[in-house]
Structures are given as structure tokens and as C-alpha cells.
Amino acid sequence: MIKLGVPSKGRLMEKTFQWFAERGITMEKVEDREYAGRVSGIDGVEMVLLSAGEIPRELAAGRIHLGVTGSDLVREKLAGWDSRVEELARMGFGHADLVIAVPNFWVDVDTLDDLDAAAAAFRRRHGHRLRIATKYHRLMREYLRGHGVADYQLVDSQGATEGTVRNETAEAIADITSTGETLRANHLKTLSDGPVHASQATLFRAVDAPWDDAAQATLADLRGRLGV
Numbered sequence: 001m002i003k004l005g006v007p008s009k010g011r012l013m014e015k016t017f018q019w020f021a022e023r024g025i026t027m028e029k030v031e032d033r034e035y036a037g038r039v040s041g042i043d044g045v046e047m048v049l050l051s052a053g054e055i056p057r058e059l060a061a062g063r064i065h066l067g068v069t070g071s072d073l074v075r076e077k078l079a080g081w082d083s084r085v086e087e088l089a090r091m092g093f094g095h096a097d098l099v100i101a102v103p104n105f106w107v108d109v110d111t112l113d114d115l116d117a118a119a120a121a122f123r124r125r126h127g128h129r130l131r132i133a134t135k136y137h138r139l140m141r142e143y144l145r146g147h148g149v150a151d152y153q154l155v156d157s158q159g160a161t162e163g164t165v166r167n168e169t170a171e172a173i174a175d176i177t178s179t180g181e182t183l184r185a186n187h188l189k190t191l192s193d194g195p196v197h198a199s200q201a202t203l204f205r206a207v208d209a210p211w212d213d214a215a216q217a218t219l220a221d222l223r224g225r226l227g228v
């Protein structure tokens with residue numbers, strides 16, 4: 001049996017079921033509260049329902065052969081993600097952009113270069129580094145290093161991140177946005193350089209899962225049916 005990890009709740013779960021159903025493979029929860037499921041339309045595939053945030057780790061550990069989760073979560077949770085998983089299909093839903101946002105009233109800050117300049121000025125004035133609240137530590141460190149921005153500190157925020165500016169625990173934030181409503185409601189604007197990462201639900205293959213001959217044959221069958 002190859003194990004396929006699927007988000008256990010919400011829209012990501014429903015859209016994943018729909019995506020596979022459109023390709024002739026149906027999945028259903030056995031009972032509403034049980035985190036196992038039935039797969040029909042193909043032999044040799046077992047579904048495991050997991051939190052979207054845990055699927056990257058399960059893939060990296062090889063405890064599941066395949067997994068569906070946001071491309072942002074794989075990049076954030078796995079160091080060297082692209083040597084541990086292979087992207088089989090971008091699934092076309094679960095779109096969300098990881099963006100950097102600053103207060104609307106920072107009229108001089110529109111781009112990352114502006115933020116870099118503002119961060120240097122902030123440090124001179126306040127004696128400590130500009131704080132960026134986020135739960136995306138790895139992605140942000142890599143992005144800011146890649147763009148030569150160093151005068152900042154990340155502060156951890158696992159939820160309600162947009163509120164940290166108003167609460168004065170950070171000067172800027174980096175978070176996922178889809179409609180932009182949460183940013184607007186908190187009087188924040190995104191930098192015009194574009195998102196740090198444009199995320200979507202993606203089907204991944206675990207490089208280190210037990211790929212014996214039977215598992216490889218099942219994978220080939222599955223890929224044929226999915227057209228990926």
C-alpha cells in the first residue's frame with residue numbers, strides 16, 4: 001500500500017477530494033470524526049488524513065509516500081525541501097500569497113528597498129531592529145537574505161499576525177493573504193515587489209518513503225490516471 005496524506009479538514013480537504021474525483025479516484029472519510037478514509041478507483045492506495053501543517057514533516061520522514069499540502073508549508077517546514085520531496089502536480093486551488101505588509105501611513109515605503117532604508121533609519125532612531133511578525137521564519141529569512149535586507153528581527157506570531165502592528169509588538173508583518181481583507185481591516189499595505197511566495201495546494205512525492213517495486217508500480221498507475 002502507498003500512503004497518501006490529505007488535509008483533514010476544511011476547504012483544502014474538500015477541494016483535494018474534488019480534484020482526485022475529477023480524475024476518477026474517489027476518497028471519503030470513513031466516519032466524520034475518524035482520520036482514515038476509503039479510496040476507490042485505484043488499488044494499493046491508502047488515505048491518511050492529517051493536518052496540512054504536519055504533512056511536510058510526514059513526507060520528509062517517509063511515513064507517507066505522497067501528500068497534498070500548501071507549497072508554502074513545505075518550503076517553510078523543510079530545510080532543503082526540494083531534495084526531500086518532488087512536486088508531482090500543482091493542483092490549482094488553495095491559492096494564497098505570502099506577503100510583507102507595513103502600515104498604510106508609511107507613505108515612503110512601497111518596495112523592499114524602501115523597507116530596507118526604513119529599517120536602517122528605524123535602528124538608528126530606536127536602537128533596536130525593526131520587528132517583522134510572522135510564522136514563516138524560514139521563508140522570510142531566505143527571502144530577506146536573498147534581497148540583502150539585514151536590519152530586521154523576526155518576532156514569532158502563530159495567529160492574528162496582522163494585529164501585532166496595532167498592538168505595537170511589531171512594525172511590519174509577513175503573512176498569507178488571499179482576499180486582502182484582513183490586511184485592509186488592519187490598515188496594512190503590501191510591498192509592491194510581489195509576494196515572497198505564491199502558494200497553492202500541491203501533490204508531493206516523498207523521496208525517502210519506502211519505494212519498493214509494488215509501491216513504484218502503484219505510483220506509476222496513479223500518475224497515469226492523474227495525468228501527472
Ligand SMILES: Nc1ncnc2c1ncn2[C@@H]1O[C@H](COP(=O)(O)OP(=O)(O)OP(=O)(O)O)[C@@H](O)[C@H]1O
Nearest residue numbers: 051052053054070071072073094095096176178199
Ligand atoms: N485565506 C487563507 N488563509 C490561510 N491559509 C490559506 C488561505 N488560503 C489558502 N491557504 C493555505 O492553506 C494552508 C493552511 O491550511 P490549514 O490552516 O488548514 O493548515 P494547518 O496549519 O494544518 O491548520 P491547523 O493547524 O489549524 O490544523 C496553507 O498552505 C495556506 O497557504
Ligand SMILES: O=P(O)(O)OC[C@H]1O[C@H](OP(=O)(O)OP(=O)(O)O)[C@H](O)[C@@H]1O
Nearest residue numbers: 159160175176177178179180181182183
Ligand atoms: O486575505 P484574507 O482573505 O483576509 O486571508 C488572510 C488571513 O487568513 C489567514 O488566517 P486564518 O483565518 O487562516 O487564521 P490564522 O491567522 O490562525 O492562520 C491568514 O493568516 C490571514 O490572517
